[in-house]
Amino acid sequence: MSMREIQTPLDETTVRSLRVGDEVFLSGVLVTARDVAHKFMVEKKPTFLRPLLRGSAIYHCGPVMKKERSTWKALSAGPTTSAREEPYTADVIQSYRVRAIVGKGGMGPRTLEACRRFGAVYLHAVGGAAVSLAQRVVHVRDVLKLDEFGMPEAFWVFEVEGFPTVVTMDASGASLHAEIAARSHMALERFLGRAIR
Amino acid sequence: MKNLQETFVELLRRAATDLPRDVEEALVRAQNDERRGTAAHSALGIILQNAVAAREASAPLCQDTGTHTWNVYLPDGAKTEPILKAIRGATVTATRKSYLRPNQMDSVSGKNSGDNIGAGHPGVHFVPWGKPGIHVDVLLKGGGCENCSTQYSLPEQRLGAGRDLAGVRATLLDAVHRSQGRGCAPGILGVAIGGDRTTGYATAKEQFFRPIQDVNPDPRLGALENDVLSCANRLGIGPMGFGGRTTLLAVKIAGLHRLPASYFVTVGYMCWACRRASVAIEGRNVRFSQSAVAGRSRRPAGQASGRREA
Secondary structure (H helix, E strand, O other): OEEEEEOOOOOOHHHHHHOOOOOOEEEEEEEOHHHHHHHHHHHHHEEEEEEEHHHEEEEEEEEEEEEEEEEEEEOOOOOOEEEEHHHHHHHHHHHHHHOOEEEEEEOOOOHHHHHHHHHOOOEEOOOOOOHHHHHHEEEEEEOOOHHHHOOOOOOOEEEEEEEEEEEEEEOOOOOOHHHHHHHHHHHHHHHHHOOOO | OOHHHHHHHHHHHHHHHOOOOOHHHHHHHHHHOOOOOOOOHHHHHHHHHHHHHHHHHHHOOOOOOOOOEEEEEOOOOOOHHHHHHHHHHHHHHHOOOOOOOOOOEEOOOEEEEEOOEEEOOEEEEEOOOOOEEEEEEEEOHHHHHHOEEEEOOOOEOOOOEEEOOOHHHHHHHHHHHHHHHOOOOOEEEEEEEEOOOHHHHHHHHHHHHHOOOOOOOOOOHHHHHHHHHHOOOOOOOOHOOOOOOOOOEEEEEOOOOOOOOOOEEEEEOOOOOOOEEEEEEEOEEEEOOOOHHHOOOOOOOOOOEEOOOO
């Protein structure tokens, strides 16, 4: 386990050197996307997102934003549950060459396989720590599809500095979620005195 | 009734931005239990830093400002309509002031209502309490943890859980294991044993009004709470599921009567961001606190009469 600082655009070598359990501080471009945005990315395959997403990170987040004069500010921007994007994320990693997925709760086997194949990682942010995390957003560069998708679902293009995360799925195919689920399952069986499917 | 609406805007601001002290203190104890240099220790550090930052900035401590449960305790003969109107008005204003995220979606059209008002929201329960003055408690509960809430029907073969407290214990530990870190651990379990499927969920949710360190008036339930808490924290799931010693901050259990044919165990999962706030209104005297009636009275919750949905 180590402490790492990484910067977008992320290259494959850097991403492949990250290991499950590493604490990672991310700087650079973080693009929010949640349910509506993922459906859109996979079904409509928009080209305007490609240059933006290549080598950068997607953030599962529906922030509270405020417009002060002409600039947007992130007031509250913690991660949302990533599992909902499991049907889409492998395709998103493959077609947009995203190098990092930031969210909470971890993801399933298809995403893990896509991380291994294309060189990407899952970075777990601290759920609920929305004001602290919003303070790591130093600049809101853009917002796409705001009118169509609404505030929580739009693509917000954040510039972040030292955004704190933990690697819980890495490009070697390891998943901290799978390890902890297996270990806690053994403990559960011990407490209940029986084998549980 | 303009003043009443302003009071409720302030109540929502406090609920969304000011983590209750008892929860914050439990998180401090949790961090002290974790080893330095671990992801669990760092995660709790960020959570505690966030509590301070949200309070200072008066910004929502979690961007998911949740489903709102209002319990309104009324003197005899008080009118409910103006209170309902003030609650709805305050919800719209608090959303405009960015204390709340626009957070209610039409399930059929998929459209966000934009102001947190929608069919079935906010949920308002009126309870006549035979005292002078109005007391209002509000709870905000986010979707990530609500998705972890669940209901068992005993007996449950998979767990070998029968219709007794040992069976209840098995379901509670199973629920914690199934949630892993996804409900934003360290969480709080609010549990109802018995009732029907509806009162089970309502009563389980009521438990989140209880302070972290209160003692269950029923010593059998109190012992079960302590046992489940201690076992859950030895599952090794830890904050956010990073591994560690704190998976739950508290377990709160209530018993309801049930039909001979049914034995439900309803498990509400609340994330660490257990947001609640209270206000007592007597004439011109308005006093905000973090002391909910359901947390004080120690009676089995879910006995409120005059339930209604706004």
